[in-house]
Amino acid sequence: DVKVTQSSRYLVKRTGEKVFLECVQDMDHENMFWYRQDPGLGLRLIYFSYDVKMKEKGDIPEGYSVSREKKERFSLILESASTNQTSMYLCASSLNGGLIRGDTGELFFGEGSRLTVL
């Protein structure tokens, strides 16, 4: 089974702190994603990566950065946490083979990291 593991299920941080959210997948997937989920707003894409050291901005990248030094690991960084970044953060991964490899484009999600910024 594909497993996407997020290092922390719950975090409480103070305004201005630097926050690292770690995500590891064990299926050699090329693509990795960070979403945030807020009530009434659904999932919004923050950043994604299609290869090691590659990163692309999603819909709401402001206030965030990411790092992908190894294929299996994708980190989300909040340089200076603010209260409006209190949210559920979801990491996901997928293959990048397209129909030729029988890829359905499915995203595999971690369990989520609930961050509270005080």
Added chain:
Amino acid sequence: GEDVEQSLFLSVREGDSSVINCTYTDSSSTYLYWYKQEPGAGLQLLTYIFSNMDMKQDQRLTVLLNKKDKHLSLRIADTQTGDSAIYFCAEDSGGGADGLTFGKGTHLIIQP
């Protein structure tokens, strides 16, 4: 840009059928998906349908796709308390590395 719309809440009685509806705008989608999110957990793929299909059935789940109207539905037969969750519709917007476009999710509430 792409957009996926679904209503935020659906309430059904236990044992009845639930029908969750979704509309999307991107006609280049190859696959459309239904994900389920239980409280405090991540999203799990429930089922998907290839865009050249009209219907897909999997035990209690039936997915209907009307490509002309860009309408997708998920029917859950004999709804149980364990089906209580948020259900997300998603499309792949033609594929690629930028992932899926999700709706805001429908909270399915089961009444005893």
